[in-house]
Amino acid sequence: MKLYHFGxxxxxxxxxxxxxxxxxxxxxxxxxxxSRAQLNPDYAHKNVMAEVPALELDDGTLVTESNAxxxxxxGIQPEPALFGTTPLEQAQIAMWDRRVExxxxxxxxxxxxxxxxxxxxxxxxxxxxxxxxxxxxERGRKRFAAFLDLLETRLGESDYxxxxxxxxADITAAIxxxxxxxxxxxxxxxxxxxxxxxxxxxMSRPSMSA
Numbered sequence: 001m002k003l004y005h006f007g008x009x010x011x012x013x014x015x016x017x018x019x020x021x022x023x024x025x026x027x028x029x030x031x032x033x034x035s036r037a038q039l040n041p042d043y044a045h046k047n048v049m050a051e052v053p054a055l056e057l058d059d060g061t062l063v064t065e066s067n068a069x070x071x072x073x074x075g076i077q078p079e080p081a082l083f084g085t086t087p088l089e090q091a092q093i094a095m096w097d098r099r100v101e102x103x104x105x106x107x108x109x110x111x112x113x114x115x116x117x118x119x120x121x122x123x124x125x126x127x128x129x130x131x132x133x134x135x136x137x138e139r140g141r142k143r144f145a146a147f148l149d150l151l152e153t154r155l156g157e158s159d160y161x162x163x164x165x166x167x168x169a170d171i172t173a174a175i176x177x178x179x180x181x182x183x184x185x186x187x188x189x190x191x192x193x194x195x196x197x198x199x200x201x202x203m204s205r206p207s208m209s210a
Contacts, residue, residue: 002028003015003026003029004030004031004043004054004055004056005029005030005031005052006031006032006052007030009033010176010179011053012052012066013210014053014066015055015066015069017175017210018168018171020206020210021082021205021207022074024076026055033052038050046062050125055069055072067101082171083168084162089162089165092163093162095162096154096167096169100147100172100173104144104151104173105176107141107143107147108144108180108183108185109140110137111136111139111140111141111185112185113132114134114135114136115140119132144180148188148192151173151192151198152193155198161173161198174202178199178203
């Protein structure tokens with residue numbers, strides 16, 4: 001299987017970390033978002049959404065969207081179970097993973113893509129150009145600050161985000177926090193000791209270097 005990715009793209013990193021946790025070897029093919037290679041006809045023809053990651057199966061079938069890719073990898077390699085095993089585990093993990101996506105990851109990307117000059121007229125991913133809205137950059141920062149408070153509270157109740165075991169929710173949240181740190185979207189751990197301890201524990205996993 002081939003994974004089309006970009007090293008610094010957090011969604012692509014999510015798929016790489018997940019596959020590493022599953023010990024699934026993927027052929028990595030870089031799509032250079034820095035030069036906007038995702039918009040080149042050869043890649044855009046393969047992936048009409050012009051995004052990464054994209055997983056190409058051995059028969060040529062393409063699976064896009066990082067969550068869908070992770071779901072597929074979970075299906076072909078059930079252990080370790082990162083989406084849960086019981087109905088309650090699966091529901092809790094899906095709930096927290098969705099919360100991270102909506103209130104954390106989207107807040108970071110909203111702030112980043114609307115506040116960075118590189119994304120002028122490219123405020124959203126995909127094949128269509130959209131102008132930046134500066135107010136969304138500030139809103140993204142405020143939303144992310146509230147998200148950190150949410151994580152701090154939750155991690156005072158649970159060893160991992162969705163319960164007693166490591167899951168896709170922890171992968172998504174750790175990558176979100178790390179990306180926010182890299183782009184200097186505020187000091188993500190100031191005043192959040194439980195979150196910082198959890199983050200350091202998650203980042204020490206070998207898969208996080210994938």
